[in-house]
Amino acid sequence: MDLISEEKLAEMAPVEKVRFIIDEVRSGKILVLEKGLTPEEEASLIEMTMTLIDPEGFSGIEMESYPSKVDTSIFGKILKKHTVRTRLTVVGPADQLKTLKKDRNMISALLSAHK
């Protein structure tokens, strides 16, 4: 399992980020992303995952993130900025990571070392 810092992902363009995640997950790694993915990046990751599903090897990913938060601060309102604040994301191969329970602030998952 790799824990990826916010800084490492921030250096990447969204498409690089998605490619990096999918490559790591296909190689069998489970990733914990400190800052999480934006909703758009999650959608891109789902899309790319679908293109790579292979009946003989890769059945997809298990991804869990906390619901994102919309910035409703006074500065955001003044500047009329609508910022979605992302939170932690866990992503891994579907056959090695299984979510047991999830709520707004907790994710319980079962990890298995072998496919």
Place this chain on the structure above:
Amino acid sequence: MGVITSFKQNFSEFFKKLFRKKNARIGIYGPPNAGKTTLANRILRDWTGDAMGSVSHIAHETRRARRREGVTIKANGHSITLDIIDTPGLATKIDFHEFMEHGMEESEAKRRAKEATEGVIEAVKWLDNLDGVILVMDATEDPYTQVNVTVIGNMEARKLPLLIAANKIDLPESSPGTIRDAFPQHPMVAISALEGKNIDTLYEEIAKRFG
């Protein structure tokens, strides 16, 4: 005289087309087997007398997005005309073995899995072309599924209206209150698309939310 009348008609139609408000495109989203096509069928039967597609207890029955234009819904004295898009169930994984557990041959299960992956891609792409979403959640399941979180996040990021339909309240184990507690920032209507329970309240909310 005939020429002038014809000119007037053409001119009038041209301006109607020029200034006609585009129907809002509303996508019906949700995880596989949440009841999206059952709801789409209910809406179409109630307002057009038609149906959208077939339903099944096997996941990924809808593998291509279906669009129905110009569905007029009347509620609370308001009338709203929508283009409704019934999308394939979103998922992060598709394993053909799950289809074989329903008695499918391996080749058929693999074909369905392949079509299902294409359907998910299509559903994701539609997110960029919508004016609002009805997110269908299975009220007997955990509301924090990744699909729900991703769809809600995408609508919030795009600042587009979202209406949650907490479906399957005809089942005794359903708990629509759990969905309301999970996503209190969005309007939610508890329904049974299958039995039509509370469907008028959903139409009122659709007219209010997407009108």
